[in-house]
Amino acid sequence: MSAVTSPLVWEHVQPAAARRLLTGAIDAFAERGFQATTTRDIASRAGMSPAALYVHYPSKERLLFEISLYGHKAALDVLRSADTGPTPADRLRSLVSAFTAWHARHHTIARVVQYELAALSPEHFAEVATIRRAISAQIEQVLTDGATTGDFTVNDLPGTTLAVLSLAIDVARWYTPHRADPEALGKLYADLAHRMVQA
Amino acid sequence: MSAVTSPLVWEHVQPAAARRLLTGAIDAFAERGFQATTTRDIASRAGMSPAALYVHYPSKERLLFEISLYGHKAALDVLRSADTGPTPADRLRSLVSAFTAWHARHHTIARVVQYELAALSPEHFAEVATIRRAISAQIEQVLTDGATTGDFTVNDLPGTTLAVLSLAIDVARWYTPHRADPEALGKLYADLAHRMVQA
Numbered sequence: 181m182s183a184v185t186s187p188l189v190w191e192h193v194q195p196a197a198a199r200r201l202l203t204g205a206i207d208a209f210a211e212r213g214f215q216a217t218t219t220r221d222i223a224s225r226a227g228m229s230p231a232a233l234y235v236h237y238p239s240k241e242r243l244l245f246e247i248s249l250y251g252h253k254a255a256l257d258v259l260r261s262a263d264t265g266p267t268p269a270d271r272l273r274s275l276v277s278a279f280t281a282w283h284a285r286h287h288t289i290a291r292v293v294q295y296e297l298a299a300l301s302p303e304h305f306a307e308v309a310t311i312r313r314a315i316s317a318q319i320e321q322v323l324t325d326g327a328t329t330g331d332f333t334v335n336d337l338p339g340t341t342l343a344v345l346s347l348a349i350d351v352a353r354w355y356t357p358h359r360a361d362p363e364a365l366g367k368l369y370a371d372l373a374h375r376m377v378q379a
Numbered sequence: 380m381s382a383v384t385s386p387l388v389w390e391h392v393q394p395a396a397a398r399r400l401l402t403g404a405i406d407a408f409a410e411r412g413f414q415a416t417t418t419r420d421i422a423s424r425a426g427m428s429p430a431a432l433y434v435h436y437p438s439k440e441r442l443l444f445e446i447s448l449y450g451h452k453a454a455l456d457v458l459r460s461a462d463t464g465p466t467p468a469d470r471l472r473s474l475v476s477a478f479t480a481w482h483a484r485h486h487t488i489a490r491v492v493q494y495e496l497a498a499l500s501p502e503h504f505a506e507v508a509t510i511r512r513a514i515s516a517q518i519e520q521v522l523t524d525g526a527t528t529g530d531f532t533v534n535d536l537p538g539t540t541l542a543v544l545s546l547a548i549d550v551a552r553w554y555t556p557h558r559a560d561p562e563a564l565g566k567l568y569a570d571l572a573h574r575m576v577q578a
Contacts, residue, residue: 212412212414212415213411213412213413213414213415214412215411215412215414215415216411216412216414216415294552295494295552335567335570336567339559339564339567340567340571342553343546343567343568343571346545346546346549346550346552346553347542347545347546347549349549349552350545350546350548350549350552351545353493353494353545353548353549354541354545360538365538368534368535368538368539368542369542371534372539372542372575375574375575375576375577376571376574376575377574378574
């Protein structure tokens with residue numbers, strides 16, 4: 181079991197069988213993709229029968245939605261907690277550092293969350309999209325504040341917001357634990373993102 | 380048919396049936412993922428029988444390998460052609476601009492190429508990895524040159540190379556034609572990447 185799907189991260193999911201199904205689904209989606217994963221595959225990773233899976237989740241899509249919702253909420257919480265510091269530069273550095281380290285540490289769930297969005301139902305996608313907008317807004321706000329104080333020069337606010345988010349999110353694509361320490365990577369990316377906008 | 384899988388881009392693939400299979404495979408892999416795509420699905424998109432597919436390709440993996448090889452070679456060609464200009468700053472801007480615009484324009488193939496690497500056979504992966512190293516080396520070289528001339532300050536060469544590549548590659552994840560013009564996006568990202576390293 182990887183650190184990513186450690187039961188500790190999912191303590192809020194009760195009972196334990198539902199939690200095992202969720203972590204089994206993350207591993208299966210990450211390995212084979214959502215479309216190629218069967219409910220039988222997920223159930224067997226959780227040591228259960230396919231019929232027992234349906235006691236907890238009505239569908240494979242519902243599992244993806246729970247994972248996506250949790251992943252997006254966790255990423256937004258990380259950003260909100262990191263939005264601290266006396267200046268916009270301090271806040272931006274703290275935000276990028278925490279967001280990058282989170283994507284390194286949780287690269288498996290982040291990959292599933294980012295690459296399987298198209299498999300969500302329209303209703304579930306809409307719910308996740310609301311959180312995605314809040315994530316963007318958190319970065320956009322600090323860039324706006326820094327531009328207002330004159331600390332930052334931002335020529336294209338939505339484009340630069342997307343670029344800052346991309347830096348962190350793309351970590352999930354290439355990250356493997358032997359390649360970098362999440363904290364060190366966070367600090368480097370905080371520095372690069374700050375340089376991207378400093379006046 | 381999308382611009383991405385336009386037959387023009389694949390003119391080098393002969394005969395036409397092999398080309399139709401390749402573009403069918405790109406669309407299928409992008410929509411459903413490599414694991415969930417069957418050779419029957421690919422053949423039917425090409426208007427052929429599964430048996431006819433095997434005349435041109437021994438396996439589904441072989442199709443992925445051809446797509447991955449072509450995608451990586453095309454991206455490397457774009458970088459090599461763009462590595463021009465009197466100063467490291469000019470070269471970096473030209474490289475990032477071209478690489479970003481390429482990932483926007485070819486987002487479907489870029490997604491398949493980047494997200495399905497794990498499905499390649501070890502031998503095929505090794506061949507693609509050689510081109511990936513050449514792509515990184517192209518960025519790393521201009522950063523090294525800029526640091527040598529004193530135009531750039533680069534505190535972590537491999538980390539900064541990866542960040543510059545990430546900016547462009549992550550475009551493939553979120554890009555849709557209504558969101559940005561590939562050329563304008565390339566110019567913005569060239570500016571941001573240059574700011575990341577300028578002394």
